[in-house]
Amino acid sequence: MKAAAFDYVKPDTVDQVIALLQTHGDDARVLAGGQTLMATLNMRLSEPLMVIDITGIAALRGIERRGDVLRIGALATHTQIEESALVKQHAPLLTEAAPHIAHRAIRNSGTWGGSIAYADPAAEWPACLLALGGTVVVQGPRGERRIAADDFYLGLYTTALAPDEIVIAGEIPLARPGQWHGLSELARRHGDYAIVGLAASAQRQGAALSGVRLAFMGVATTPWRARRTEQLLEGKVPDAATQAMAVASLRAEIDPLPDLTNTPETKRHLAGVLLQRLLASAHA
Amino acid sequence: MADLHPLHVTVNGQAHRCSIAPRTHLVDFLREDLGLKGSHLGCEHGVCGACTVELNGQIVRGCLTLAVQADGGSVQTIEGLSQSGVIRDLQQAFVARNALQCGFCTSGMLMAAKELVETRPEATRAEVREWISGNYCRCTGYHAIVDAICDVLRQRKETQA
Numbered sequence: 290m291k292a293a294a295f296d297y298v299k300p301d302t303v304d305q306v307i308a309l310l311q312t313h314g315d316d317a318r319v320l321a322g323g324q325t326l327m328a329t330l331n332m333r334l335s336e337p338l339m340v341i342d343i344t345g346i347a348a349l350r351g352i353e354r355r356g357d358v359l360r361i362g363a364l365a366t367h368t369q370i371e372e373s374a375l376v377k378q379h380a381p382l383l384t385e386a387a388p389h390i391a392h393r394a395i396r397n398s399g400t401w402g403g404s405i406a407y408a409d410p411a412a413e414w415p416a417c418l419l420a421l422g423g424t425v426v427v428q429g430p431r432g433e434r435r436i437a438a439d440d441f442y443l444g445l446y447t448t449a450l451a452p453d454e455i456v457i458a459g460e461i462p463l464a465r466p467g468q469w470h471g472l473s474e475l476a477r478r479h480g481d482y483a484i485v486g487l488a489a490s491a492q493r494q495g496a497a498l499s500g501v502r503l504a505f506m507g508v509a510t511t512p513w514r515a516r517r518t519e520q521l522l523e524g525k526v527p528d529a530a531t532q533a534m535a536v537a538s539l540r541a542e543i544d545p546l547p548d549l550t551n552t553p554e555t556k557r558h559l560a561g562v563l564l565q566r567l568l569a570s571a572h573a
Numbered sequence: 574m575a576d577l578h579p580l581h582v583t584v585n586g587q588a589h590r591c592s593i594a595p596r597t598h599l600v601d602f603l604r605e606d607l608g609l610k611g612s613h614l615g616c617e618h619g620v621c622g623a624c625t626v627e628l629n630g631q632i633v634r635g636c637l638t639l640a641v642q643a644d645g646g647s648v649q650t651i652e653g654l655s656q657s658g659v660i661r662d663l664q665q666a667f668v669a670r671n672a673l674q675c676g677f678c679t680s681g682m683l684m685a686a687k688e689l690v691e692t693r694p695e696a697t698r699a700e701v702r703e704w705i706s707g708n709y710c711r712c713t714g715y716h717a718i719v720d721a722i723c724d725v726l727r728q729r730k731e732t733q734a
């Protein structure tokens with residue numbers, strides 16, 4: 290199908306975007322990589338009167354180290370993150386996750402900010418942001434706000450972003466020596482959204498783990514942290530006994546939503562399999 | 574009715590100036606306005622890869638890119654790549670390996686394969702499979718396509734050595 294007619298503007302600054310959002314309200318949509326928005330327009334799931342193309346705003350580009358965080362601009366593409374030496378050094382979980390996002394032609398256009406803002410519960414970037422304890426930087430008429438990833442995802446495709454705000458960057462604390470991370474996901478075909486996925490991080494204290502964060506994809510209305518199981522793992526060596534205990538805890542804690550082909554029971558089982566695999570890799 | 578927007582774009586090395594409705598996506602512009610019918614449309618939601626073209630040196634989904642977004646940029650389609658000869662080895666390998674039957678997917682496959690052999694000269698067979706799994710082919714079963722791309726990776730490495 291083809292998109293319905295709309296007006297198109299390509300502002301140069303974030304302030305212009307915010308002014309346009311305030312004037313046009315729900316009749317307007319922000320266009321970044323377009324890899325989700327264009328599909329919904331083509332299928333006429335959405336018929337905005339105005340499309341605001343933000344890809345001309347230089348201030349939203351770039352990946353840089355700022356103090357003790359890695360700041361990734363909203364317009365950094367999935368491919369740029371995949372190939373960035375800075376990301377590999379300071380947030381290697383993202384380097385590992387990037388190839389799981391769709392396919393190359395889509396990664397060349399799709400953006401970090403678009404994925405964070407769209408908030409698909411099965412998408413990689415929101416889960417990674419949560420697993421790494423990241424922060425979403427947004428800008429609106431009242432200036433800039435920083436929102437912890439933990440507080441950003443509120444419900445299905447629903448975030449703490451106000452209608453007249455946009456995501457301008459996402460910040461990740463720099464990986465410290467001894468940081469462990471892992472990503473594992475099951476998809477029907479490489480590049481498809483995860484049926485169930487898990488992004489995890491922790492600090493190594495000798496052979497033990499501390500500060501464990503387990504962020505699951507594809508199980509809830511938002512990316513979801515298994516907090517009880519995280520706590521259970523605190524200070525533990527992830528040996529076979531701990532793995533078994535953690536998997537049992539997770540399966541009791543998790544309450545997955547079904548999708549078209551997988552029941553909650555299947556997803557509960559798969560989540561445990563992924564956790565077991567990642568903990569085994571942390572122990573190796 | 575939304576206003577037309579000016580579009581200044583270089584396609585296969587040739588500059589074009591025109592006006593276009595913002596809702597027109599890149600492949601409809603190439604096919605309908607410029608008559609370049611080598612890029613195809615299958616799903617129009619990013620899944621099949623038949624519409625893959627190069628924009629500013631990188632492959633993109635032509636159905637998920639607005640033509641106005643190509644303003645000031647440069648586009649390569651299968652017509653341009655064929656004429657310039659940069660993918661002659663890929664085209665020959667596709668023929669030699671019987672990697673195309675109806676040919677509907679072939680322009681997108683070649684576009685994707687070009688970026689693969691240029692950016693990942695060391696790609697393994699498994700990586701080739703993963704890469705082209707973003708392009709649907711209804712005829713070949715993929716095996717022949719993977720064979721053809723692996724042939725070219727090997728040949729290019731040999732001529733480099």
Ligand SMILES: Cc1cc2nc3c(=O)[nH]c(=O)nc-3n(C[C@H](O)[C@H](O)[C@H](O)COP(=O)(O)OP(=O)(O)OC[C@H]3O[C@@H](n4cnc5c(N)ncnc54)[C@H](O)[C@@H]3O)c2cc1C
Pocket residue numbers: 318319320321322323324325326327328363389390391392395398399400401402403404406407409411412413414454455456457480481482483618619620
């Ligand atoms: C076939 C296919 C397969 C895919 N598979 C995966 C996958 O496996 N994993 C995955 O994670 N993703 C996948 N995607 C989605 C892809 O990663 C998108 O690029 C991403 O979800 C959206 O980013 P975008 O830049 O393309 O945003 P757009 O499509 O431009 O926008 C998406 C939404 O976010 C809003 N938005 C965009 N940028 C901002 C901003 N800076 N501030 C506020 N709002 C904003 C838009 O208004 C819109 O509502 C897939 C897409 C396709 C077409």
Ligand code: FES
Pocket residue numbers: 613614615616617618619620621622623624625634635636637
């Ligand atoms: S037509 Fe663009 S991906 Fe199918």
Ligand code: FES
Pocket residue numbers: 672673674675676677678679709710711712713
């Ligand atoms: S050759 Fe027919 S679709 Fe691929």
